[in-house]
Amino acid sequence: MTTAPARSSDRRISPVFLGIAAVTAVSGWAAWTGFADNAGLAVFLFVTAAWIVSLCLHEYAHARTALHSGDISIGAKGYLTLDPLKYTHALLSIVLPVLFVIMGGIGLPGGAVFIERGRIRGRWRHSLISAAGPLTNVAFAVVCTAPFWLDALDGVPDAFRYALAFLALLQVTAAILNFLPIPGLDGYGVIEPWLSRGIRRQVEPFAPFGLLAVFAVLWIPSVNAVFFDAIDAVLGALGVEEWDTYWGRELYQFWEGSQEAPPRPAS
Template identity: 75%
Template sequence: MSTATRGERRVSPVFLALVAIMAVSIWAVWTDFSASPGFAVFLFVVSGWVVSLCLHEYAHARTALHGGDLTVGAKGYLTLDPLKYTHAMLSIVLPLIFVIMGGIGLPGGAVFIERHRIRGRWKHSMISAAGPLANAAFAVVVTAPFWLGAMDGVPDHFRYALGFMAQLQVTAAILNFLPVPGLDGYGVVEPWLSYKVRRQVEPFAPFGILAVFGFLWIPEVNHAFFDMIDAVLRFLDVTAWDTYWGQQLFRFWQGTPDIPPLSGLVF
């Protein structure tokens, strides 16, 4: 039976502070309060991205709790506190660096699940899938104003920030679902592989994410990958215009871009 004490499930002040920063930055972007709209967009995207990483890790931990690992509560994973993760560098720092450098949602993944406590291959697969599914759900929520046709009257800067945020969530979900050792996608299929195959693949797990980004440096692979991202975003009614200008605003240190007005544009 899954259980955790009230203290182990109490939302941490750190996470609440992140949500507060995101809320204030949303207000600043919406009202154009900041003298530098790009800086407000930067705060919104970064705080929102870290919040999504916390939800990603929480989804892993919560699913593991229901799967039989009762230790996740004592480890602090159910508090949404990013400081409780076993590898803050992998879960928070590196993803932020990649967001700042290239606008790519680097998969996180640093909660330690005691897999020997989990019984059943489906449970193991669901624990791994829960993280990227959280990113996918976050993307659906962020893009809701687009696919619900509720963007009329929304300030352009806020629209572009949402578009760029959606791009990060979609890239994180897709990258994480790749069946590459070290990523959640491999964790989904691993329980169904033979013991021999798993032992042969295990040494390559630490290098899986490096291999993925190495392949993304190949121009043909990079173009194909981002064409797929654009296709998903178009399905959610987010245009390349939205994501492009969102990323330009996000990089506020390069100066505020001269963004053409949306009026008269046809998508």
């Protein structure tokens, strides 16, 4: 078996990622303490930076799983450094997901690490590589909602609470959309190894348009309502109420006039 020489630089966390993590920490502190005069700005910076961190971890999970499944070329491509600038399509993995959050509050699935599938043997490994990314979003959602379902929110400032709720909403939407068995999304990548070669050939031309088709369908009001009802149901099961996500989105889009949110009503 051919192996590639391990280099520490291939796995060293990039300064770009560390910078984004630092912005997350500082803006989270500002949202918690009320240091910023504009709570919405602090929430915007915190949620955006944390969202980018989650996108980087999503791609890292794909890459790391591929490395352990046999694709030894991953390290040389820079995917293990968590540097978003190393992705094959930074536009798809970072820029578009951030724009969709800013415009509409939807966690757009990213996905732009190039994996040499020919190096990987076994259908289960291929499926696991595809599932690793959205499972990271699931884990991120669990962490964000932990204070809610653990009933550990006493003393948590409202602005930070709402920011966590909105960030959790983004992670849940990203996980659900990514797991859809539609060509071009990770959900299809999970089932693809188990399909016949003929079906895969027929579906392959539609892969570049799968994500566009999903969002076109989500523009249909009735479908959009059902989708977000499902999101609210998942978040509700995790202890996050619609009040929290609503004001999280309002604070996040502070340019529309929402700079402060009212305290949450006592239950």
